[in-house]
Amino acid sequence: MTAGTVVTDAHRTSFARDGSYRLDAFASPEVGQAMLDDVVGLTRAQPRDLDGPLVLPEANLAGSGGRPEEVTSKVFKLHRRTHFARFLASRAVVDVVVNRLGPDIDCFLSQFIFKNPGAWGQPWHQDSYYFPFRPARPVLGLWLAVTAATLENGCLHVLPGSHHEPVHEHIDDRRPGANLGYVEIVDHDMSGAVPVLMNPGDLLVFDSHLMHRSTDNDSDGIRAAMVFHFAAAGTEDRTAEVLGAPSPVHDWVPVVRAGQSVLDGAD
Numbered sequence: 001m002t003a004g005t006v007v008t009d010a011h012r013t014s015f016a017r018d019g020s021y022r023l024d025a026f027a028s029p030e031v032g033q034a035m036l037d038d039v040v041g042l043t044r045a046q047p048r049d050l051d052g053p054l055v056l057p058e059a060n061l062a063g064s065g066g067r068p069e070e071v072t073s074k075v076f077k078l079h080r081r082t083h084f085a086r087f088l089a090s091r092a093v094v095d096v097v098v099n100r101l102g103p104d105i106d107c108f109l110s111q112f113i114f115k116n117p118g119a120w121g122q123p124w125h126q127d128s129y130y131f132p133f134r135p136a137r138p139v140l141g142l143w144l145a146v147t148a149a150t151l152e153n154g155c156l157h158v159l160p161g162s163h164h165e166p167v168h169e170h171i172d173d174r175r176p177g178a179n180l181g182y183v184e185i186v187d188h189d190m191s192g193a194v195p196v197l198m199n200p201g202d203l204l205v206f207d208s209h210l211m212h213r214s215t216d217n218d219s220d221g222i223r224a225a226m227v228f229h230f231a232a233a234g235t236e237d238r239t240a241e242v243l244g245a246p247s248p249v250h251d252w253v254p255v256v257r258a259g260q261s262v263l264d265g266a267d
């Protein structure tokens, strides 16, 4: 993994203008492969501890008879586990998150996305729709390609500049095969969208107001990714107040204090 400062002025400019930037070959493909191996084990073990990782089935593949990992959509709450915490502890990740969020940072959300063949994409949304926080921003997302992400297998598409928008109305995704929690923005012109084609180990750094979606996986192979979200320490998670119950997928973990990783495995 890249050592030292990875965020350049060009990245800052891109983030300010577009709401995202990419860091190609950020991690070695083995980093994502170790994460994939770990979550495959989790899907087979079917964990029942509500405080630990949470496995979400792929609605569109229900009843298709595949192995557990072939019918899983996402696994949440992974950032306390070794391979994931080690990634977050790396100097390169610390540089990226400190650059946007300052010296004291929590990771509150982690999700491994399998995107198996036949899985449906996630419609246009802004992640902040899911995050009723005080302050509401900044919130930063990191999307790590575990496999290649292509037009055929359902890569991300982003709308550059849309992070300047407020959080739009999101309506329920009404497709019969849509996953739990999928919602959609329908009141905005997405014609300027661009696909984000990735190789394993490439990273997208993005603002939580950036409008993005992914398309269906029409290929024969998995399109896997690992996504983390971060906010400044002390951010108030108001999910319980707003929705009546705490989020089952949020897990606030201190990851950086005074600009340094506080996780095991820091390099």
Ligand SMILES: O=C(O)CCC(=O)C(=O)O
Pocket: 113, 115, 121, 122, 127, 154, 156, 212, 213, 214, 215, 225, 227
């Ligand atoms: O990777 C995907 O298919 C969708 C990911 C996404 O939209 C998100 O993490 O907010």
